[in-house]
Amino acid sequence: MSMTGQTIGKQRKIGLQILVAIVTVGLYGVYWAYSSHEEIKQYSGDGVGGVLGAVIYFFAGVITLFLLPIEIKKMYEKEGMTSPVSAATAFWVLLFGIPWYVKCQSALNDFWAAKGAGPATGV
Numbered sequence: 001m002s003m004t005g006q007t008i009g010k011q012r013k014i015g016l017q018i019l020v021a022i023v024t025v026g027l028y029g030v031y032w033a034y035s036s037h038e039e040i041k042q043y044s045g046d047g048v049g050g051v052l053g054a055v056i057y058f059f060a061g062v063i064t065l066f067l068l069p070i071e072i073k074k075m076y077e078k079e080g081m082t083s084p085v086s087a088a089t090a091f092w093v094l095l096f097g098i099p100w101y102v103k104c105q106s107a108l109n110d111f112w113a114a115k116g117a118g119p120a121t122g123v
Contacts, residue, residue: 012109014105
């Protein structure tokens with residue numbers, strides 16, 4: 001929890017998450033979508049939240065490619081910060097998906113670090 005009472009998300013190790021996603025044949029992605037959307041909602045009060053974010057990811061994953069960067073961007077801008085991601089980030093998925101994920105998770109890690117989150121410790 002931050003000094004302003006907002007819940008701060010946690011940083012995650014990108015390489016470890018990619019490994020877990022491979023080992024779980026992509027199922028980890030549902031949990032990741034849930035966590036990412038829920039942390040944004042808990043912090044900013046905006047966004048679809050974890051359950052809907054996971055459902056969208058599972059049934060219509062292409063929407064997540066645009067939706068998550070949009071939510072990240074709104075969170076950054078609400079704090080007066082310049083976002084490193086936007087809806088256009090979705091097109092990074094054309095490079096096998098990993099660059100899109102890395103850009104989104106890096107943006108989340110940087111934001112949470114700026115808000116006082118501890119270093120990445122796991123998935």
